[in-house]
Amino acid sequence: MRRTRRGIAILIALAILIPFATAPVGASTLQRTWSAKVGSSGANGTIKLYAYTDGLGSFGSVRYSLKGLRANATYTVRIRYGTCAAPGLITATLTSVHTSATGTVARVESVSPLQMSRIWAAARKPTFIVKIGSGTSIRCGAFTFAHATRVAVSGLGIDLPVIRGTSAYPKCRVAMYLPRVAQPREPGITFLYGHARTGMFLPLLTSWRNSRGASLIGRTVRVWTSDSYVSYYRINRVRVASNAMAGVTSLTRERLWLQTSTGPNTSYPKLIVEAYRYKTLKTTYAASHPTPRPISC
Numbered sequence: 001m002r003r004t005r006r007g008i009a010i011l012i013a014l015a016i017l018i019p020f021a022t023a024p025v026g027a028s029t030l031q032r033t034w035s036a037k038v039g040s041s042g043a044n045g046t047i048k049l050y051a052y053t054d055g056l057g058s059f060g061s062v063r064y065s066l067k068g069l070r071a072n073a074t075y076t077v078r079i080r081y082g083t084c085a086a087p088g089l090i091t092a093t094l095t096s097v098h099t100s101a102t103g104t105v106a107r108v109e110s111v112s113p114l115q116m117s118r119i120w121a122a123a124r125k126p127t128f129i130v131k132i133g134s135g136t137s138i139r140c141g142a143f144t145f146a147h148a149t150r151v152a153v154s155g156l157g158i159d160l161p162v163i164r165g166t167s168a169y170p171k172c173r174v175a176m177y178l179p180r181v182a183q184p185r186e187p188g189i190t191f192l193y194g195h196a197r198t199g200m201f202l203p204l205l206t207s208w209r210n211s212r213g214a215s216l217i218g219r220t221v222r223v224w225t226s227d228s229y230v231s232y233y234r235i236n237r238v239r240v241a242s243n244a245m246a247g248v249t250s251l252t253r254e255r256l257w258l259q260t261s262t263g264p265n266t267s268y269p270k271l272i273v274e275a276y277r278y279k280t281l282k283t284t285y286a287a288s289h290p291t292p293r294p295i296s297c
Contacts, residue, residue: 213238
């Protein structure tokens with residue numbers, strides 16, 4: 001009997017009980033994990049969302065590890081835009097959960113492709129939340145995910161905090177990540193960009209002007225993430241493109257792109273430095289959480 005996508009999602013939901021499972025069924029790949037601490041400082045446990053892709057679309061599962069709730073009560077589960085202090089519109093309503101006699105929930109539920117598409121829409125905003133409720137017992141948690149926080153390129157003096165990119169003109173003294181695409185260790189392109197200025201990505205442009213980027217090939221790029229890991233990449237391609245976004249949403253491979261300008265305005269092509277990841281190591285909180293001090297420029 002042919003498996004349906006919902007059937008695959010249920011199997012995936014069971015498989016994620018194994019720590020660090022990344023491709024539990026067939027060609028399915030873990031695309032992203034979001035985690036929310038529910039209640040004040042996580043007093044009521046956690047809710048984790050797992051998004052998978054099979055090359056055709058995204059589907060997922062949700063894992064509940066909750067405590068301190070009403071006993072033998074049914075809680076609605078809603079994913080919303082906004083923050084816990086200022087909740088926005090509901091983007092997805094998940095299957096309700098029922099607590100135990102001690103007010104706990106420990107279970108995994110599948111998330112349909114339609115629900116995941118709505119969740120992704122919220123997840124691409126700066127903040128999104130989960131709210132659970134049973135009568136007057138209401139708890140909330142903000143979702144977070146592992147994202148780039150620092151980037152360094154060997155031998156070039158590039159070492160910058162990384163912040164979330166916006167539609168506004170890029171800031172100086174930092175690099176920025178493109179929020180609508182992948183993060184390190186996720187399938188897809190991690191896209192970090194910054195100005196070609198002193199103390200920023202200027203050495204990349206200088207190399208392009210001097211040798212068409214030949215001096216960059218083989219160099220190591222390190223990218224730290226908010227979950228205190230550092231990923232090592234090796235530069236294997238340097239190019240210019242009039243459309244820097246072409247191919248950036250591809251999920252067929254995991255790559256890092258560093259992008260900077262080649263001229264003073266948007267009429268100039270963009271410089272793209274491509275690299276592939278070859279290892280990831282655990283690091284310290286301090287190393288992976290530099291203090292960004294962006295300024296307008």
